[in-house]
Amino acid sequence: MANIGVLIETSDNNEVKKTNFGVITAARGEGGNEIFGLLINGSGLTCKDAVQEYGIGKLVEISADGANLSSNPELQAKALAEAMKHFEINALFGLSSMQGKDILARTAAILNAPLTLDCVGVNLAEDTVTKFHFAGKTFATIKLTGECRICGIRPNAIEAKAGPCEAEVMSFQADVQDSGRMKVKELKKGASERVELTEADIIITGGRPIGSEENFKILHDCAEALGEAAVGASRMAVDSGFAPHDMQVGQTGKTVSPKLYIACGVSGAIQHFAGMKTSKVIVAINKDPDAPIFAKCDYGLVGDMFEVVPALTQALKSDN
Amino acid sequence: MQIYVCIKHVPDTAVNINVVGECGFDESVKFVMNPYDEYAVEEAIQIRKKAGGEVIIVSVGKEAATKTIRSALAVGADRGILVKTDTQFLDSSLTAQALTKVIEQDGSPDMIFTGKQSVDSEGMQIPYRLAAAFDMPVVSDVAALSMGDGNVTVEREIGSGSREVIEMTLPCVVGAIKGLNEPRYANMVGIMKAKKKKLDQIDIADLGLDINAAGTKLTELKPFPERGKGKILQGSPQEMAEELTQLLKNEAKVL
Ligand SMILES: Cc1cc2nc3c(=O)[nH]c(=O)nc-3n(C[C@H](O)[C@H](O)[C@H](O)COP(=O)(O)OP(=O)(O)OC[C@H]3O[C@@H](n4cnc5c(N)ncnc54)[C@H](O)[C@@H]3O)c2cc1C
Numbered sequence: 001m002a003n004i005g006v007l008i009e010t011s012d013n014n015e016v017k018k019t020n021f022g023v024i025t026a027a028r029g030e031g032g033n034e035i036f037g038l039l040i041n042g043s044g045l046t047c048k049d050a051v052q053e054y055g056i057g058k059l060v061e062i063s064a065d066g067a068n069l070s071s072n073p074e075l076q077a078k079a080l081a082e083a084m085k086h087f088e089i090n091a092l093f094g095l096s097s098m099q100g101k102d103i104l105a106r107t108a109a110i111l112n113a114p115l116t117l118d119c120v121g122v123n124l125a126e127d128t129v130t131k132f133h134f135a136g137k138t139f140a141t142i143k144l145t146g147e148c149r150i151c152g153i154r155p156n157a158i159e160a161k162a163g164p165c166e167a168e169v170m171s172f173q174a175d176v177q178d179s180g181r182m183k184v185k186e187l188k189k190g191a192s193e194r195v196e197l198t199e200a201d202i203i204i205t206g207g208r209p210i211g212s213e214e215n216f217k218i219l220h221d222c223a224e225a226l227g228e229a230a231v232g233a234s235r236m237a238v239d240s241g242f243a244p245h246d247m248q249v250g251q252t253g254k255t256v257s258p259k260l261y262i263a264c265g266v267s268g269a270i271q272h273f274a275g276m277k278t279s280k281v282i283v284a285i286n287k288d289p290d291a292p293i294f295a296k297c298d299y300g301l302v303g304d305m306f307e308v309v310p311a312l313t314q315a316l317k318s319d320n
Numbered sequence: 321m322q323i324y325v326c327i328k329h330v331p332d333t334a335v336n337i338n339v340v341g342e343c344g345f346d347e348s349v350k351f352v353m354n355p356y357d358e359y360a361v362e363e364a365i366q367i368r369k370k371a372g373g374e375v376i377i378v379s380v381g382k383e384a385a386t387k388t389i390r391s392a393l394a395v396g397a398d399r400g401i402l403v404k405t406d407t408q409f410l411d412s413s414l415t416a417q418a419l420t421k422v423i424e425q426d427g428s429p430d431m432i433f434t435g436k437q438s439v440d441s442e443g444m445q446i447p448y449r450l451a452a453a454f455d456m457p458v459v460s461d462v463a464a465l466s467m468g469d470g471n472v473t474v475e476r477e478i479g480s481g482s483r484e485v486i487e488m489t490l491p492c493v494v495g496a497i498k499g500l501n502e503p504r505y506a507n508m509v510g511i512m513k514a515k516k517k518k519l520d521q522i523d524i525a526d527l528g529l530d531i532n533a534a535g536t537k538l539t540e541l542k543p544f545p546e547r548g549k550g551k552i553l554q555g556s557p558q559e560m561a562e563e564l565t566q567l568l569k570n571e572a573k574v575l
Contacts, residue, residue, distance in 0.1 A: 108449075109445070109452035113535065115445050128539065140343070143536070183486065188483040193480070199479075246499075251439065296546055296549075300552040311560070319565050319569070
């Protein structure tokens with residue numbers, strides 16, 4: 001029996017993000033291993049119910065003696081590496097989210113452990129993972145060897161399956177010192193509380209013809225009608241100044257794998273597809289019937305987005 | 321300031337990738353500098369302009385990567401070093417070891433820049449491994465940077481439109497993303513000058529790396545199928561919108 005760790009990511013209000021459940025499912029594999037949930041500065045009691053439902057048997061609250069882990073990624077990784085050694089954890093899984101990939105990479109570097117990020121499949125028995133190479137153009141299988149292996153999983157890529165057990169909450173105090181070399185001085189909140197693209201189930205994106213920042217309102221309205229949807233932008237929309245860079249989907253923007261991706265006024269360039277081609281369902285709204293995006297989508301609507309998108313918002317609302 | 325920029329020679333993002341054999345691909349396609357590395361090179365050049373010093377380009381790759389190194393020299397970097405390998409997909413730990421070795425042998429870095437990831441193997445870990453090897457602080461996904469006195473303040477994108485403002489002491493490692501700056505284009509003069517700049521080549525076998533440190537091995541590469549032509553809906557915006565809503569609910573079952 002091996003000890004397997006899962007780095008549990010919590011949201012701002014200390015709840016377990018639901019994207020963790022797929023990661024726990026992957027870490028559980030065919031069963032037979034002890035699954036440790038590792039929480040950095042989170043409350044075990046608050047998280048216990050959610051994670052034990054998916055098979056976390058031991059939930060470890062990691063803290064540091066005399067140091068505040070919460071805003072220092074360097075310290076967090078050191079503490080996580082110590083906890084792994086302490087509990088003899090030889091495989092660590094986590095989310096390949098903005099936070100997750102940072103902390104996993106720091107930990108892998110400390111432990112000199114092999115690391116694969118943005119994985120979409122895990123085979124524990126064979127010690128292999130699958131992920132994309134060339135932004136979704138090819139699918140790679142990678143074998144991991146070594147005493148300790150670390151793997152980050154693309155949010156929503158692996159379906160969560162319940163596997164309930166009773167979690168024991170434990171605590172671990174790491175003996176780590178702040179090097180004083182880096183300090184998070186400030187958190188600059190985005191203009192509005194947006195749903196994070198890489199973790200969203202549904203995404204609606206605007207291309208260059210959206211024309212202005214204000215016009216994104218039609219997409220935000222539709223996103224609201226769709227539920228907890230995130231709003232994205234093509235590179236042309238970003239470079240034209242209609243949306244901030246971190247809303248960009250594609251090769252040089254974000255890579256997303258939602259259940260539903262709705263592209264409005266997006267031509268369907270290869271670099272745009274690089275960021276969203278692994279979406280489950282792709283809908284294209286474009287006024288040009290010959291737009292390349294129609295050749296690679298599930299549903300296509302030929303029309304002016306300024307008419308079709310509000311109509312969709314209306315249709316969704318009246319359907320609810 | 322001695323600034324090292326680690327870059328990778330990768331297939332142009334616009335080309336199709338044809339898989340050859342178990343885990344190779346047809347490499348006769350157009351190759352370019354890894355897009356994220358362009359922001360790293362540009363930032364290094366801008367810092368040198370203000371603080372003085374030298375920008376040294378380092379790459380691990382096949383001989384053809386000299387072309388990408390020259391393109392960085394053409395926009396203003398001072399000289400380059402290529403660590404020659406015979407594979408496009410070297411294990412990330414080994415790549416980081418190779419970069420570390422040549423940088424150590426070459427000088428003493430005040431800053432090391434990389435892109436946040438390569439667009440071919442998408443390892444996303446080189447800046448972190450370099451930082452650990454040099455015992456430096458590191459921040460990746462950096463979208464803004466300003467130099468201070470013995471330190472640097474960076475803004476790291478953390479999702480949902482938010483950024484962390486982080487101060488690091490020098491020397492340090494920075495992983496760049498789009499948005500950090502506007503990379504310049506090379507002009508004729510730059511391209512001519514680049515031809516005369518120093519570009520050293522070292523074989524990876526001569527670096528004495530710990531080959532056993534490689535913990536990952538690519539065992540299979542497969543094409544990922546494109547989806548076919550979709551169902552095209554007809555009618556007025558209202559009709560299409562209503563039909564789509566029903567299809568998403570009842571056929572695709574994603575609502
Ligand atoms: C290295 C590199 C990296 C890149 N990275 C990215 C990336 O990360 N993300 C990205 O998106 N692109 C990226 N690109 C750019 C990419 O090649 C395209 O240029 C870009 O995606 C085009 O954006 P667009 O579809 O919004 O605009 P356009 O190509 O201008 O297409 C607009 C589309 O909207 C349609 N249209 C016009 N008016 C309307 C209307 N009223 N209603 C409905 N439809 C309408 C048009 O028919 C057209 O199909 C990259 C390019 C390079 C070289």
